[in-house]
Amino acid sequence: MAGLFAAHLLLKEGWAVRIYERVNSEMAGRGAGIVTHPELFDILDECGIDSRAIKIGVPVAGRRVFANDGEMIGELPLAQVLTSWGRLYRLLWDLLPAGIYHHGYNVEHVHTDSAGVTVAFSNGEEVSADLLVGADGIFSTIRKQLLPDVMPTYAGYIAWRGLVDERDLSPKTRADICDYFAFSLPPGEQMLGYPVAGADEATEPGSRRFNFVWYRPAPRDTVLKELLTDTEGATHELSIPPHLIRPPVLKAVREDAIDVLSPQFAEVVTKTKQPLIQAILDLETPQMVVNNRVALIGDAAFVARPHVGMGVTKAAGDAHVLAKSLAAESDDIGQGLKTFATQRLAFGRAVVQRARHLGVYMQAQIATDEERKLAEIHRRPDRVMAETAVTAGIVI
Numbered sequence: 001m002a003g004l005f006a007a008h009l010l011l012k013e014g015w016a017v018r019i020y021e022r023v024n025s026e027m028a029g030r031g032a033g034i035v036t037h038p039e040l041f042d043i044l045d046e047c048g049i050d051s052r053a054i055k056i057g058v059p060v061a062g063r064r065v066f067a068n069d070g071e072m073i074g075e076l077p078l079a080q081v082l083t084s085w086g087r088l089y090r091l092l093w094d095l096l097p098a099g100i101y102h103h104g105y106n107v108e109h110v111h112t113d114s115a116g117v118t119v120a121f122s123n124g125e126e127v128s129a130d131l132l133v134g135a136d137g138i139f140s141t142i143r144k145q146l147l148p149d150v151m152p153t154y155a156g157y158i159a160w161r162g163l164v165d166e167r168d169l170s171p172k173t174r175a176d177i178c179d180y181f182a183f184s185l186p187p188g189e190q191m192l193g194y195p196v197a198g199a200d201e202a203t204e205p206g207s208r209r210f211n212f213v214w215y216r217p218a219p220r221d222t223v224l225k226e227l228l229t230d231t232e233g234a235t236h237e238l239s240i241p242p243h244l245i246r247p248p249v250l251k252a253v254r255e256d257a258i259d260v261l262s263p264q265f266a267e268v269v270t271k272t273k274q275p276l277i278q279a280i281l282d283l284e285t286p287q288m289v290v291n292n293r294v295a296l297i298g299d300a301a302f303v304a305r306p307h308v309g310m311g312v313t314k315a316a317g318d319a320h321v322l323a324k325s326l327a328a329e330s331d332d333i334g335q336g337l338k339t340f341a342t343q344r345l346a347f348g349r350a351v352v353q354r355a356r357h358l359g360v361y362m363q364a365q366i367a368t369d370e371e372r373k374l375a376e377i378h379r380r381p382d383r384v385m386a387e388t389a390v391t392a393g394i395v396i
């Protein structure tokens with residue numbers, strides 16, 4: 001996503017752009033929703049996608065919290081649009097000029113010198129350019145080579161995520177949660193959900209899907225290891241292909257859903273055919289520019305826990321500031337990159353910090369007095385409703 005935004009915005013500024021993607025085929029969403037923020041719409045507009053005329057996602061008018069017995073215990077008006085990775089990817093992809101996107105190119109090595117940057121791919125090809133934008137995600141090969149000490153760290157909890165067709169839910173559950181950003185808050189855990197477009201991008205009530213994210217503590221050496229041990233007995237490091245999650249693990253999460261969640265959310269979980277597990281990670285890079293030739297953007301640079309809902313908006317923002325900074329210093333790439341990094345390093349750090357604070361109460365271990373204090377503040381239902389997936393509170 002960061003790469004697509006960067007391509008559109010740099011093309012607009014007159015750059016000759018090529019995108020190299022290691023996946024050799026059409027890409028698909030990971031079956032999860034994407035929260036939008038006003039900045040994302042502004043940048044989509046700059047990319048040539050008229051976000052006021054085109055339906056980007058499903059609008060909701062507000063938020064609700066449900067107690068364990070199903071009673072609504074909190075409500076907050078807060079309009080927001082919820083979309084999906086697939087929808088945004090398709091919109092950005094369709095507008096790319098022909099011939100610039102290259103599938104099946106896995107970056108293996110990067111070399112910089114005063115003349116530029118050269119990238120070697122595992123298929124044996126090499127490409128040289130004035131600038132390399134490393135938009136290769138949380139496990140970025142480019143970052144690993146240039147900044148080998150920067151790595152994601154496990155936050156101590158996971159999210160179960162999934163999608164269920166709205167029409168499979170009971171009329172009561174649909175009425176209670178399907179038009180809202182809704183929560184259920186068992187002690188030390190957080191369940192949230194919201195409507196997103198259906199499989200065919202349909203956004204009419206009845207054809208949509210309900211997307212959920214259920215955060216649960218999972219100490220690394222015990223619970224996490226159990227969850228990530230697959231049907232063949234192999235233990236994965238930080239993620240597991242959904243179809244390899246063991247049946248007893250799925251049975252246990254469905255039983256837990258009935259025990260600890262509000263009945264509306266228990267129904268959502270038990271009716272989700274293929275839930276997936278996401279380990280929650282933090283990633284912070286100390287620099288977004290290397291050797292005046294390489295810029296790191298999106299998840300390659302900073303990954304905030306999902307409580308701020310900023311993954312795609314941050315990626316778009318990085319790309320936007322990069323293109324504008326380079327345009328402002330059109331004969332000095334190094335100076336343009338410096339301006340970019342000054343702005344976006346501060347923003348990336350602030351987003352990661354805010355998300356860490358919001359998530360402290362789900363950590364398997366709360367280590368310090370400050371963390372205990374944060375956990376108390378941010379776990380209250382009124383705070384969860386007001387603070388989740390909004391930009392307010394991100395202080396630079």
Ligand SMILES: Cc1cc2nc3c(=O)[nH]c(=O)nc-3n(C[C@H](O)[C@H](O)[C@H](O)COP(=O)(O)OP(=O)(O)OC[C@H]3O[C@@H](n4cnc5c(N)ncnc54)[C@H](O)[C@@H]3O)c2cc1C
Nearest residue numbers: 001002022029030031032085106107136137141298299311
């Ligand atoms: C296929 C896919 C589906 C996703 N679906 C969802 C979703 O449903 N919900 C959600 O919240 N988030 C989803 N995400 C994550 C979300 O896109 C990101 O958190 C956010 O948009 C920031 O993205 P990014 O572009 O920085 O990194 P990413 O989205 O991770 O993109 C990085 C890209 O770089 C490519 N790449 C990595 N290494 C190399 C290499 N060595 N050489 C060449 N290319 C390489 C990857 O294949 C990928 O396409 C998805 C990501 C991907 C790749």
